[in-house]
């Protein structure tokens with residue numbers, strides 16, 4: 001078991017398989033920056049399926065048992081089910097999941113399940129059609145995402161987690177509708193406090209709806225009670241409906257930081273290892289891999305990075321903001337949420 005300087009073990013690996021996305025959510029990939037002429041990573045710079053599977057095997061040897069495939073939008077990566085198959089066969093990977101915006105999911109859900117995917121998380125910020133069109137930056141309506149969720153359920157990828165980023169003045173007045181829609185379905189809506197990810201979303205504190213406020217809004221109509229985490233380091237705070245009709249989650253990175261239990265490593269599309277969502281720089285794993293490093297050498301590189309890890313950005317956010325010289329952060333679309 002590999003631990004960092006704060007005693008946190010290496011347990012979860014998030015892998016970004018593409019830096020491209022079919023959405024342009026302003027809080028992640030604003031269209032005015034990521035326009036038609038934006039240059040995404042060329043094919044030869046992104047990790048191949050074989051390289052991703054090899055790195056996953058090495059991380060599993062260091063204690064990783066949960067793997068999440070992300071992007072950009074991972075369903076844009078061609079033949080993704082072949083990678084899922086490879087990762088599902090890695091010894092030690094007990095939990096294999098994927099985060100998607102769901103827009104291309106309906107025709108692919110069964111194929112991903114058959115390839116070995118265990119669970120799935122679908123991003124759906126609101127059911128309000130007009131606001132959804134704004135929040136995905138492409139004017140798409142939510143129908144295909146809901147079809148994707150239905151197809152994932154039919155394929156047996158349940159319970160499905162549904163992630164909703166809550167922004168003050170944008171969609172907070174629609175979050176109760178979203179909770180009500182999935183109440184009793186077995187699926188778990190997780191409301192995420194709006195975060196200062198990357199460097200381009202113009203984040204401000206007064207755009208954050210605190211987790212407690214989110215819970216109070218739902219509780220007022222559908223009474224809730226807090227429940228224990230499923231496992232140490234679980235990101236979401238869990239609440240169940242008193243009438244037994246399921247549960248919701250709230251991810252409170254801003255008002256209730258959870259860095260003390262953070263066991264997540266991230267690999268970017270071009271093979272850099274990041275030890276925090278808000279990190280400023282990563283360590284290339286792709287280059288030593290392509291320079292012929294063997295598994296023992298790769299294991300040593302990763303173990304050294306993790307054991308020297310000190311990240312706890314969310315706990316330091318306020319102090320860093322006060323210093324006015326917070327360093328540039330990696331963009332979320334490069335490493336996934």
Ligand code: SF4
Nearest residue numbers: 259262276277313314
């Ligand atoms: S801010 Fe960084 S260290 Fe803290 S929980 Fe998030 S990823 Fe982990």
